[in-house]
Amino acid sequence: MFKLIKQLTSFIAMLAVLFAFTTEAMAAKKSKTLKNTQKKGFVRCGVSQGLPGFSNADASGNWTGVDVDVCRAVAAAVLGDANKVKFTPLSAKERFTALTSGEIDILSRNTTWTLSRDADIGLTFVGVNFYDGQGFMVRKSSGITSTSQFKDGTSACTNIGTTTELNMRDFFNSKGISYEPVAFEKADEVVAAYDAGRCDTYTTDKSGLAAQRTKLSNPDDHIVLPETISKEPLGPVVRQGDSVWEDIVRWSLNVMIEAEEYGVNSGNADSMKTSENPAIKRLVGAEGELGAAFGLDNEWSLRIIKQVGNYGESYKRNIADTGILPDRGPNELWTKGGILYVPPAR
Amino acid sequence: MNFKLKKIIPQLITLFFVILIFGFFTFNAQINMENRGIEFGFGFLSQESSFDVQFSLIDYDGSHSYARAYLVGLLNTLLVAFIGIVIATILGVIVGIARLSPNYLIERSAAWYVEFFRNIPLLLQIFFWYFAALRALPLPQDADSIMGVFYLTIKGLYTPSFVWENLDIFIYSVIAVLISITVIRIYARKLQEKEGKQLPVFSISIALFIILPLLTFLIGGVSLNFQVPVLKQLSTTGFIYEGGLRLPPELIALTLALSLYTATFIAECVRAGIQGISKGQKEAAASIGLTPNQILKLVIMPQALRIIIPPTTNQYLNLTKNSSLAAAIAYPDLVLVFAGTALMQTGRAIEIVSITMLTYLSISLSISVLMNWYNKSIAIKEK
Numbered sequence: 153m154f155k156l157i158k159q160l161t162s163f164i165a166m167l168a169v170l171f172a173f174t175t176e177a178m179a180a181k182k183s184k185t186l187k188n189t190q191k192k193g194f195v196r197c198g199v200s201q202g203l204p205g206f207s208n209a210d211a212s213g214n215w216t217g218v219d220v221d222v223c224r225a226v227a228a229a230v231l232g233d234a235n236k237v238k239f240t241p242l243s244a245k246e247r248f249t250a251l252t253s254g255e256i257d258i259l260s261r262n263t264t265w266t267l268s269r270d271a272d273i274g275l276t277f278v279g280v281n282f283y284d285g286q287g288f289m290v291r292k293s294s295g296i297t298s299t300s301q302f303k304d305g306t307s308a309c310t311n312i313g314t315t316t317e318l319n320m321r322d323f324f325n326s327k328g329i330s331y332e333p334v335a336f337e338k339a340d341e342v343v344a345a346y347d348a349g350r351c352d353t354y355t356t357d358k359s360g361l362a363a364q365r366t367k368l369s370n371p372d373d374h375i376v377l378p379e380t381i382s383k384e385p386l387g388p389v390v391r392q393g394d395s396v397w398e399d400i401v402r403w404s405l406n407v408m409i410e411a412e413e414y415g416v417n418s419g420n421a422d423s424m425k426t427s428e429n430p431a432i433k434r435l436v437g438a439e440g441e442l443g444a445a446f447g448l449d450n451e452w453s454l455r456i457i458k459q460v461g462n463y464g465e466s467y468k469r470n471i472a473d474t475g476i477l478p479d480r481g482p483n484e485l486w487t488k489g490g491i492l493y494v495p496p497a498r
Numbered sequence: 499m500n501f502k503l504k505k506i507i508p509q510l511i512t513l514f515f516v517i518l519i520f521g522f523f524t525f526n527a528q529i530n531m532e533n534r535g536i537e538f539g540f541g542f543l544s545q546e547s548s549f550d551v552q553f554s555l556i557d558y559d560g561s562h563s564y565a566r567a568y569l570v571g572l573l574n575t576l577l578v579a580f581i582g583i584v585i586a587t588i589l590g591v592i593v594g595i596a597r598l599s600p601n602y603l604i605e606r607s608a609a610w611y612v613e614f615f616r617n618i619p620l621l622l623q624i625f626f627w628y629f630a631a632l633r634a635l636p637l638p639q640d641a642d643s644i645m646g647v648f649y650l651t652i653k654g655l656y657t658p659s660f661v662w663e664n665l666d667i668f669i670y671s672v673i674a675v676l677i678s679i680t681v682i683r684i685y686a687r688k689l690q691e692k693e694g695k696q697l698p699v700f701s702i703s704i705a706l707f708i709i710l711p712l713l714t715f716l717i718g719g720v721s722l723n724f725q726v727p728v729l730k731q732l733s734t735t736g737f738i739y740e741g742g743l744r745l746p747p748e749l750i751a752l753t754l755a756l757s758l759y760t761a762t763f764i765a766e767c768v769r770a771g772i773q774g775i776s777k778g779q780k781e782a783a784a785s786i787g788l789t790p791n792q793i794l795k796l797v798i799m800p801q802a803l804r805i806i807i808p809p810t811t812n813q814y815l816n817l818t819k820n821s822s823l824a825a826a827i828a829y830p831d832l833v834l835v836f837a838g839t840a841l842m843q844t845g846r847a848i849e850i851v852s853i854t855m856l857t858y859l860s861i862s863l864s865i866s867v868l869m870n871w872y873n874k875s876i877a878i879k880e881k
Contacts (some may be wrong), residue, residue, distance in 0.1 A: 193525075253530075291736075296734075312842065321549060325560075332552055333551070
C-alpha cells in the first residue's frame, strides 16, 4: 500500500513536469514582451531627450515625431490605442542599457544600425525608419562651403556615445587633417558651445543638424555643408530573444511604409476595405489572417493606418511641415526615386 | 568563552547576509545577462578604441586600445583633481585666515565669498564658468595679448611653451637642491637641540634654489627658449593659435568651479581650526617672548592643523569625486571618456561601470591614506 502511494506520487510528479514543459513550449510561441505589454496596458518606448521631427515633447508633454510614431503604431496594433505609450527620454549613453535591462521594450531614438550594435550587445534592429548621413554645420561668415576647406586645428563639437564620434575620426584621418573633438553629453550643450564660438563646426546626422539649427540664436547665419560623410540608417531597436515582439515592431513600421506605397492613408483606410487590389485588402485586414501570425487580431494594421497614418503622413506632419527637412531625399518611396522599400505584407 | 561567542555571532550573521546579498546580485546579473545574450569579459580593453579625445596627457588617438583610453581619462581626472586641490587649499587657507582678520572689509568680503559660493549647486557653477564666462571671452582673432605672449580666448588659454636643451641636467640640479636642503634642515635641528643656535634655514634654502639651477644655465649647457603662440587662419572668420601650449576652456572652467567651490569649505575648516585654539596658548607664547610669526608657526598652527586636517581630507575627496561633473562640459575625464564614449561603443555597461567605480574608490582611498598618515605625523605624540 505504502509502495503504491509512493509510485503514484512519483508518476504524478513526472506528469506535472511533462505538463510544465509542454505549456512552457506553447507559451514560448507567444511573445513574453507582448503579454507583459497587454497586461500593463501601455507600450514602453525609449525616445530622445528632444530632437524636433524625431521625438520631441511639447509644453504639455505630448510627444511627436517619426520615431514616436513607430511606438504609437505598435501601441495601436497591440493595444488598439495609439496613445497608450509611455515615453522614456534617454541620452545616447543610457539608451542601450535601458533596453537590455528591460526598462523599455522598444528603443526608437534615431539610433544608427551598425554591425557591432546589432551583433554584440544583445540588441536587434528591426528596420530603418529614416535614412540619414553625417554632415557638418558651419558659420556662413567663415566662407567654408565644402568639407575640403577644413584645415589643421579645426575644432568640432558633437555628442558622445554616438557613431558620430567614430565617423568624425574616420573622416578627418582620411583627409589627413588634425582636429580637436569637443564631445558633450547632451545635445543642448553642444548647441550652446557651438553657438558661443567654441567650435568651428558642429557635426552630427544631417537631420539632427537641420533640427538643432533651429535652436541657434541666429539660424540663418549657419549652413549645413553639402557633403555626407557616412551612412546612418536610423531605426527602432528591440531586445534580442523575443522574435515575435521583434516581428510585431518590424511589421508595424513596414505596414506604414507599404500603406503609403498603395495610397492608403488615415482618411481613406476604412473605405479601402472594398478595394479591388488584394494587397490593399490585406493591408486593411479585409483579407487573409495576417495578425494571427503574431497573436494579434486581423485589424491591427488598419488601426495603425487609421490612428497614426502612413509613413508619408508621419513624415509630412513631423519633418516636412515643421520646416526641418522639407525634401524627403532618400526617404522617399522606391517608386518615387527614394530608397524606402519594404518586403510585402502578405 | 560564552562571552566571546556572543561577540562573534552577530558579526558572523552580518557577514553571512552581506555575502548573501552580493551573491544574489551577482547571480541575478549572471542569469539576466545570459538570458539576453550578453557576455561578460574584459577582452574589449585590448580592442582598438577608434575614437579620439580632445585633450590627453599621454600620446593617444583612436588607434590605441580602450585600456589606453581609460588611462587618458584617469590622468585627466587626476590632473583636474590635483590642480583643484592645490588652488582650493591655497585659496581656502587665505580666505579662512581673512575671515578672522580684524580688518572689517577683508573679513566681510571673505564671509560673502564663502556664503555665496558654497550655497550654489556645483553643476550650476560649472555651467556658469563654462557657458556664461566663455561667451564673454573674445574669439582668437580679437583677443588682446596678456604681456605679449598669453592669449585668453573662447577656444582656450594659449601660453608660450618651453623648449629645453639638456633638461636632464637641470632636473638633476633641482634634485640635488632638494637633497641638500633636507640635510641642512636635519643639521639645523640638531644644532638647535645641542647648542641652541638657530640657522636661517629658509634663506639658505631659497638661495640654493636660485643659485644651483642658475649655474646649470651658465656652465651646464642648459638653455630655455619660449615658443610663442602665433595666430593662424582656418577660414574667413575662423582662427586659432599655433605653437605654444593650449589649456582647453573646459579644463579652465572645471578647475575654476571646483576650486572656488571647495575653497569655501576649506576656508571654514581653517577658521574652525584656528578658533579652536584657546587664547591662553597665544598669550602664553607671547609671554615667553616669541614673535607673532613664531607664535603662528610654532604654537598656533601645529595645534590648529590637527583640527583642520580631517575635515579638509573630506573636502579633497569631495573635489575629486565632483570632478566627474566634467562630462557636462566636455572635459574628457574618466566618466566622459571611459564610462561615456567607451561604454557606448562597446556596450559593456557592467564591466565599465565596475572598473570606473573601483577606480574612484581607489583614488579616494589613496587620498585618505595619505592624509591620515599626514594627520598622524602631526598628532600629539602621547607617551
